[in-house]
Amino acid sequence: MFDYDVIIVGSGPSGTTAARHLARAGVKTLLLEKEKLPRYKPCGGGVTAKVKNVLDLDFSPTIEDTIAHASVAFRDQIRFPVQFSAPVGWSVMRDKFDALLAEHAAKAGAQVRDASKVTRVDIADDGVRVQVNGDEFRAQVIVGADGANGLVARAAGLHRERRLAAALEAEMELPNESVEHWRGVWHFDFGAVPFGYAWIFPKAEHLSVGVGAFVHYGQKLDFRALLNQYIASEPTLHHAKKIALHGHTLPLGGYRRQVSGTRVVLAGDAANLVDPFSGEGIYAAIKSGGLAAEHIARGLDAGKLDFAEYTAHVQREFTRDYRYAGGLGMVFYRMPVTLLKTYAQSNILKHFTEEIAHADMDYHAVVGKGLRRLPHFLWRKTFQKLRAG
Numbered sequence: 458m459f460d461y462d463v464i465i466v467g468s469g470p471s472g473t474t475a476a477r478h479l480a481r482a483g484v485k486t487l488l489l490e491k492e493k494l495p496r497y498k499p500c501g502g503g504v505t506a507k508v509k510n511v512l513d514l515d516f517s518p519t520i521e522d523t524i525a526h527a528s529v530a531f532r533d534q535i536r537f538p539v540q541f542s543a544p545v546g547w548s549v550m551r552d553k554f555d556a557l558l559a560e561h562a563a564k565a566g567a568q569v570r571d572a573s574k575v576t577r578v579d580i581a582d583d584g585v586r587v588q589v590n591g592d593e594f595r596a597q598v599i600v601g602a603d604g605a606n607g608l609v610a611r612a613a614g615l616h617r618e619r620r621l622a623a624a625l626e627a628e629m630e631l632p633n634e635s636v637e638h639w640r641g642v643w644h645f646d647f648g649a650v651p652f653g654y655a656w657i658f659p660k661a662e663h664l665s666v667g668v669g670a671f672v673h674y675g676q677k678l679d680f681r682a683l684l685n686q687y688i689a690s691e692p693t694l695h696h697a698k699k700i701a702l703h704g705h706t707l708p709l710g711g712y713r714r715q716v717s718g719t720r721v722v723l724a725g726d727a728a729n730l731v732d733p734f735s736g737e738g739i740y741a742a743i744k745s746g747g748l749a750a751e752h753i754a755r756g757l758d759a760g761k762l763d764f765a766e767y768t769a770h771v772q773r774e775f776t777r778d779y780r781y782a783g784g785l786g787m788v789f790y791r792m793p794v795t796l797l798k799t800y801a802q803s804n805i806l807k808h809f810t811e812e813i814a815h816a817d818m819d820y821h822a823v824v825g826k827g828l829r830r831l832p833h834f835l836w837r838k839t840f841q842k843l844r845a846g
């Protein structure tokens with residue numbers, strides 16, 4: 458009666474991870490992707506080190522650069538390097554990275570169909586119906602891994618008002634020396650965009666340059682103008698041979714929201730799991746894809762397909778921590794100059810950044826540790842001022 462146990466819509470990191478785990482567990486899985494693979498995805502392609510904790514496959518063939526340092530700026534007022542004791546991540550191009558994950562899902566036994574846009578989803582008590590390219594498939598369960606504007610969340614009645622960030626990215630072909638200037642470095646300029654930042658992420662032969670902002674603060678921004686201004690202000694970005702522009706929204710996490718229902722589970726951006734401080738979403742997409750698979754495999758075994766526990770699990774894993782991340786963002790993006798100056802002088806804060814990238818410590822722990830050290834920090838500053846003056 459069912460064509461598949463599970464149909465997954467979307468072959469980003471969340472959908473491909475769910476497909477790989479489900480197929481491995483012996484679940485008959487169909488992964489549908491509207492674009493032809495490999496497909497371009499607007500993304501800085503910054504994969505933090507903690508992704509290795511949740512992605513049990515070798516993605517080294519897709520690594521364009523290994524990141525050992527960061528560089529932080531506020532226009533030309535502040536600029537300092539941040540050295541890390543170990544690499545904090547890698548730069549990838551998402552077309553290759555996501556295609557590799559889809560390949561692994563297929564190898565595990567999932568059926569992967571690209572160029573297959575899902576145009577209608579009906580979720581009923583007796584099963585799920587999915588329409589694609591004039592065909593209809595039936596399944597016991599559907600996974601919405603179809604990104605920020607996903608159809609599945611809408612069909613399931615799980616699409617609610619959200620907090621959003623937005624970003625515009627340029628893939629820039631530049632003279633070799635400009636690309637080499639940023640080799641091994643992720644650069645962030647917090648003065649280029651209000652409540653956001655501009656970034657330069659090096660790839661093997663070009664640079665991904667973008668501007669992103671947390672627009673839920675109510676600001677209306679002309680991202681194209683901001684990106685052009687930033688490119689004009691950064692000498693290493695002059696003399697571009699070619700620029701391709703792409704933009705997208707980022708649905709932020711940090712608040713309670715239902716991300717599952719009977720016969721349906723959302724993962725990644727479809728479940729609003731982007732870090733509200735940094736804009737990072739690949740880690741949460743992979744992690745939630747794995748969780749989705751775990752809950753679905755268990756539910757199918759037990760014949761229990763309501764998945765309320767998945768929402769609770771996502772909240773435990775992400776919501777509290779993202780609340781702290783959002784709180785940190787609210788303070789940081791309101792007074793970036795003061796806080797960047799403090800950051801520049803503080804080895805402890807740099808160490809915290811490194812730990813967040815490796816997930817040894819979460820935002821909750823970082824904010825807690827920071828607050829515990831605040832009286833000592835303020836006392837030291839006051840003492841220095843008294844001595845100087």
Ligand SMILES: Cc1cc2nc3c(=O)[nH]c(=O)nc-3n(C[C@H](O)[C@H](O)[C@H](O)COP(=O)(O)OP(=O)(O)OC[C@H]3O[C@@H](n4cnc5c(N)ncnc54)[C@H](O)[C@@H]3O)c2cc1C
Pocket residue numbers: 466467468469470471472489490491492496498499500501502503504505573574575576602603604605607608624625626667703704705706707724725726727731736737738739740742
């Ligand atoms: C400009 C920009 C820069 C970013 N930079 C970073 C970064 O450096 N590091 C980081 O960690 N995160 C970054 N992010 C966030 C990150 O890209 C996302 O969080 C991540 O891609 C989410 O993965 P996903 O699998 O949930 O969804 P996606 O990667 O968006 O995948 C969804 C897939 O679903 C497919 N789809 C949609 N509708 C349908 C349909 N009807 N039928 C079939 N298929 C469908 C889409 O084609 C797409 O392939 C960035 C985001 C933006 C916009």
